[in-house]
Amino acid sequence: MDSSTKPEVAYEVPPYLRVFKDGHVERLIGTDIVPPSLDIQTGVSSKDIIIIPESGLSARFYLPKLTHTHQKLPLIIYFHGGAFCISSASDPHYHRSLNSLAFHANAIAVSVNYRRVPEHPLPIAYEDSWEVLQWVASQYSKLGDGAEAWLNSHADFERVFLAGDSAGANIAHHLAMRAADKELAGGVRLLGAILVHPYFWGEEAIGVEVLDPARKAMVDKWWLYVCSSLKGNDDPLINPVAVGAPSLAGLGCKRVLVCVAEKDILRDRGRVYYEALVKSGWPGGAEIVETEGEDHVFHLFNPTCEKAVVIMKRLASFINQDKALLLLG
Known part of the structure; x- marks a missing residue:
């Protein structure tokens, strides 16, 4: 040839x-990828850890600058976006964003490097993410003898959050659902979940999708590529409010923050999810924030703009809400 x-x-x-x-x-x-480092602007340190050597499953850990040796911090398990098929925890956009999140929230963050489609078909991304969550939970020890030093010394396992954007927000939702049925290692419980511009979808056009059929057709194609399902875009993995999907009342955390953007084709799916969660009988507290005039994951590509900073501070406020209430009380 x-x-x-x-x-x-x-x-x-x-x-x-x-x-x-x-x-x-x-x-x-x-x-593109960047190595872990000490971020000069925020003072946040990062490192990569292999979680499952057999598969190469890894995560990037972030630790903000400490004020004292025995300081305990909220713990965020983060799942990056990319339609399940691109990007990574080493992506410069995510590395920069996680440095910012760890700094503003004064929290430890674990950014999961799950395996991607097409080399690793779904549900591998979900299973990898669950494996990392369980591994992190397994580090919890009241005796202080967990294997991972940053988690062992500084993670507050009473304040564990799942977070992600786009496909990563989708993963965060499904892991929060699973955590209600399957106990996490060490008896760890999730305090909250943060879904930023979540990648949820459906067969029938709603809201802004009706006005933009070309863009809807493109998004339709994404899911049909990454997941072979007879239910198509109404598979419960991509449409958590579809007929036959598990009730959102079973979400395994106490608080949820949903972020949407006005110009995002996924905007109305995030709104529908929030409304369905509130009406489901779930006993937790849900909040929704909409950013006007912005599109999907704008904060990753323009992290220093005023609205991106506002979003980051809003995430930090949500993460530290219980601590603030405790101080006020």
Whole structure:
């Protein structure tokens, strides 16, 4: 065969990737990586840890600058976005965002590097994320002898949050649902979940989707690529309010914050999720925040703009709400 012949494209998922007939995958965005470091602007330190050596499953840990040796901090388990098929915990956008979140919230963050479609079909991303959550929970020890030093010395396992944006917010929701049925290691319980511009969808167009059929068709294609399901875009994995989906009343945490953006094609799905959660009989407290004039995950790409800073401070406030109430009381 002529070595100059270009391989044939079997499938494209714009703007994310293309898959060739010979099996190799070309990711078009979300491929840049940066190493862990000490962030000069925030004083946050980071490091990478292999969680499951057999699969290479890893996470990037973030620790803010401490004020005293025995300081205990909230713990955030974070899941990055990228439609389940691009980006990573090492992506410069996420590394910068997690430094900012750890700084503003004064919290330890664990950014999960779950495996991606198409090399690792769903539900592997969910299973990897659950494995990391369980591993983190297993570090809890009242005797202070957990294996991971940052968690052992500084994590407050009474204040554990799941968080993510886009596909990562989808993962955070499903893990919070699972945590209600399957006990976490060490008896750890989730305090809250943060869903930023969550990647939820559905077959029938709603809200802004009706006005933008071209963009809806593109998003339709994403899920049909990453998940082979007879239920299509009404699979409960992507549509948590679809007929037959588990009741949101079973969400396994006490508080939820949903963030949406006015120009995001996913906006109305986030609104519907919030409304369904409030009406479900779930005993927790839910909040929703909408950013006007912005699109999907704008805060990742323009992190220093005023609205991105507002969002980061809002996440920090949500995470530290219980501590603030305790101080006031």
